[in-house]
Amino acid sequence: xxxxxxxAIIGGGMAGCAAxxxxxxxxxxxxxxxxxxxxxxxxxxxxxxxxxxxxxxxxMYVSFYRLMSEQIREYGLEDQLMKISSTVYISDHGKPVGxxxxxxxxxxxxxxxxxxxxxxxLINTLREVSRRKHFDLFDPLRSAPHDDxxxxxxxxxxxxxxxAFDYLLRPQIEGFWNFACEDIASVHARALLAWMxxxxxxxxxxxxxxxxxxxxxGADLRLSHEVTDxxxxxxxxxxxxxxxxxxPVTEIVDDLVVATPAPIAAKLTASLGPDIVNGQTxxxxxxxxxxxxxxxxxxxxxGSLPSEAHIVAGGxxxxxxxxxxxxxxxxxxxxxxxxxxxxxxxxxxxxxxRRLLGRPTEEQFAAVTPLLKTLWPDFPADPEPFHIAExxxxxxxxxxxxxxxxxxxxxxxxxxxxxxxxxxxxxxxxAAMLSGVRAAASLRGVSPS
Ligand SMILES: Cc1cc2nc3c(=O)[nH]c(=O)nc-3n(C[C@H](O)[C@H](O)[C@H](O)COP(=O)(O)OP(=O)(O)OC[C@H]3O[C@@H](n4cnc5c(N)ncnc54)[C@H](O)[C@@H]3O)c2cc1C
Numbered sequence: 001x002x003x004x005x006x007x008a009i010i011g012g013g014m015a016g017c018a019a020x021x022x023x024x025x026x027x028x029x030x031x032x033x034x035x036x037x038x039x040x041x042x043x044x045x046x047x048x049x050x051x052x053x054x055x056x057x058x059x060m061y062v063s064f065y066r067l068m069s070e071q072i073r074e075y076g077l078e079d080q081l082m083k084i085s086s087t088v089y090i091s092d093h094g095k096p097v098g099x100x101x102x103x104x105x106x107x108x109x110x111x112x113x114x115x116x117x118x119x120x121x122l123i124n125t126l127r128e129v130s131r132r133k134h135f136d137l138f139d140p141l142r143s144a145p146h147d148d149x150x151x152x153x154x155x156x157x158x159x160x161x162x163x164a165f166d167y168l169l170r171p172q173i174e175g176f177w178n179f180a181c182e183d184i185a186s187v188h189a190r191a192l193l194a195w196m197x198x199x200x201x202x203x204x205x206x207x208x209x210x211x212x213x214x215x216x217x218g219a220d221l222r223l224s225h226e227v228t229d230x231x232x233x234x235x236x237x238x239x240x241x242x243x244x245x246x247x248p249v250t251e252i253v254d255d256l257v258v259a260t261p262a263p264i265a266a267k268l269t270a271s272l273g274p275d276i277v278n279g280q281t282x283x284x285x286x287x288x289x290x291x292x293x294x295x296x297x298x299x300x301x302x303g304s305l306p307s308e309a310h311i312v313a314g315g316x317x318x319x320x321x322x323x324x325x326x327x328x329x330x331x332x333x334x335x336x337x338x339x340x341x342x343x344x345x346x347x348x349x350x351x352x353x354r355r356l357l358g359r360p361t362e363e364q365f366a367a368v369t370p371l372l373k374t375l376w377p378d379f380p381a382d383p384e385p386f387h388i389a390e391x392x393x394x395x396x397x398x399x400x401x402x403x404x405x406x407x408x409x410x411x412x413x414x415x416x417x418x419x420x421x422x423x424x425x426x427x428x429x430x431a432a433m434l435s436g437v438r439a440a441a442s443l444r445g446v447s448p449s
Contacts, residue, residue: 302342410435
């Protein structure tokens, strides 16, 4: 009797773990290599015992994430969902004004943009909402036909006043992802407009990695194993990784899903021939650019800022500080009594992020602390520096034309090596998971639907 098919997955982020779930369900023996000491990748929270709940960088799940909604129901995780506010405060040179994504009334009272421009924006949004089924923030097969080579900025300028674009649409895109609207495909903006209105936002109580961990159940996990080499020999794939002690280990498998960020995937598969990774795929991987992310966290007294607020810089410039998100937490005072605090995540703009990445923590806090008032003028004078997290591959940039390339690749992926990651569409956990499901299906010879 032939043995079970043995499949490796490299990368235990949302994409790799979603692929693991599909392949385990299909009866395969799955070995998952993850360089970090836990699953979740960029969606993995940090945890600190001084705060309650102890979670930091808790990614948002939005009610129109279809796959994730299904899995939350299937795993019975509904009681872990914590609803958060959908209000974004958009700041014009230090003057923040609230805008709720589920309230046209809030748009009509939004002071940064003249009334006639707000009405034009609302009409345009309703038009995109009515065409919702044509747009998708997660699925390249649906986005590709609308990826006409134009940028989000060109789209915005053709549909609304410059002021409305810079203070209504641009901050909602750049405040989530930090890339410039000049660099991304118009269809990304259209999909966001079509789906964002009326959505609810949640976090999972113990962090988004909860889902990655559930999805990877049944796979043979090799945590703290950084893959360093992949070769094809005698019809098998040989994978070499460096284990937690820096010792090389080699596994031989029948086939493979590579679910790392694109530049790492390109490097790891460099020695595979064009019969395994064709020129088009290689180009897709090698040309993917990323906007890095630097998350600088402070503790401040509750009440000094709105809670669960997303505060974003408006305007066309790359601001010194791009956005802040606040979450309620409790800390114990010196007598062990609980005290209400806010955990504030601050994200510098593009130039500052690049300048500060990899610098010593004290230097990063010293550079960001004076910028906090640029978004919220009444920011408390004595924030307590708390935690810093860096994501060098923060947000893959969905440049014009990439959705078309991605759709073509999605249709043509084939064994023995397939690829997965959020770079197949938008930088969201949902897009990452869909790419993982698709990469697993392609490995089994099933066409994407
Ligand atoms: C600051 C920030 C905030 C975000 N907020 C949200 C949000 O609120 N909501 C949302 O939906 N999305 C959000 N995102 C986007 C989301 O995090 C990503 O789209 C998603 O997590 C990407 O998953 P992935 O599996 O494609 O990649 P990754 O998460 O990058 O997973 C790749 C994995 O591969 C591993 N790896 C790399 N090299 C190797 C190697 N050589 N050997 C073994 N393993 C390796 C990495 O350690 C990693 O675990 C945010 C992203 C950032 C940076």
